[in-house]
Amino acid sequence: MRILIADDDPVVREVVRRYLERDGLEVVEAADGATALARLEAADIDLAILDLMMPPPDGIALCRGIRAGDRADIPIIMLTARGEEDDRVTGLRVGADDYVTKPFSPRELALRVASVLRRTWAAAPSGEPVLRGGPIELRSAARTVHVAGTAVELTAREFDLLAFLLANQQRVFSRTELLERVWGWNFGDQSTVTVHIKRLRAKLGAASRIDTVWGRGYAWGRSRDEGRDDAR
Template sequence: MCILVADDDPVVREVVRRYLERDGRTVLETGDGRAAHDALTRTAGEVELAVLDVMMPAPTGIDLCRTIRAGDHPDTPIILLTALGDEDDRVLGLEAGADDYVTKPFSPRELALRVASVLRRSHRGPATDRRVLRDGPVTVNPAAQLAFAGDLPLQLTPREFDLLAFLLRNPGRVYSREELLDRVWGWDFGDLSTVTVHIKRLRAKLGADHRIDTVWGRGYAWGRDDLHTEPTDGLIAEPPDA
């Protein structure tokens, strides 16, 4: 198994490689998106995690991220390297399927720690609670990794599936984005936009059957219609001291 590092800056690649090798990891380097895609195809599932530069020559990191998610190994963890610090750009990367991102300039040690964290949570075992979960037309079968809205199967990513199953196991309780990062995916740090994006995706896929409420200033809950909610876009107004 190896870590793929794709960046058109050879200095960045060398520094990242040295820090990852200090952690005992094998590193495969490429300088553009096409070479990275060829390497992923050639290694046939041997890439344990991909570090992709957003602005490298085509395909860009975001485009390659989408390709990976639609390909033969859609669960490959992905970290994006980006010089773009705006939240809209970060959300775009997360919506493309990235697990995490690091903004340039960055500490190579921080990147190595994020690689370790993403790999740790991607290797986390399945939930021990294997009960079939139901709420109205929504059914989740954790053992079979299947979800339905009525008779229609839901095409969910693994992270979307885990989030939906967690909410159905804990109906009515409000969870902050920090709590969902920790309790659903075991992330000890990460961008809160990750939760926002996955909530938005779940709502879209569930359509009228979703019962995910945004509890203003507090978080999300499944089926808390008694509380003041803002269910349209999944965004939470954080309190001033949050």
């Protein structure tokens, strides 16, 4: 597995590189967005770690460009020195699969990387090769999603979330439960789930059956009269 770490701080790159290499991963470094883009185009990158505030293009712009390009499925973890919720949510909205706020534990970041990679290559939770929900068809082995025959590009985490919901239709899961079952976290910001749900609804359009069950959480295909909050 080859990991890109893009950060203008050489100390951060060095520490992260050492921890990831201990886990048997190959690491490619970049000190700015332009170099990171060149690395992404030149090498087969399995996951990118992007600093939000690195020299241009910054992490947000680079993430947005990746999601609009040929390698839109690359898992992305965003690094930010800012603690404000708006910055974290912005990263998630443009397509980041995860984020870590500086200062951070290199071991924690390495564990996040392992979690994202493991779930990216895992089969759908049901173990079935194909999951369906109305006009939606999800193929776990190929990691593809089609709506009425038209391909829909999802990030790694969006795919995992959709697969989990389709494999557990009608069941209600709280944001805490989704963090544990889909992200593999027993801690974390629950707004991560909120943003991914909103992104999934937008990409699936009218085919989405992700419902908000008030006071409980989210479910695929629950009764509409139980309520849905499109802003969540």
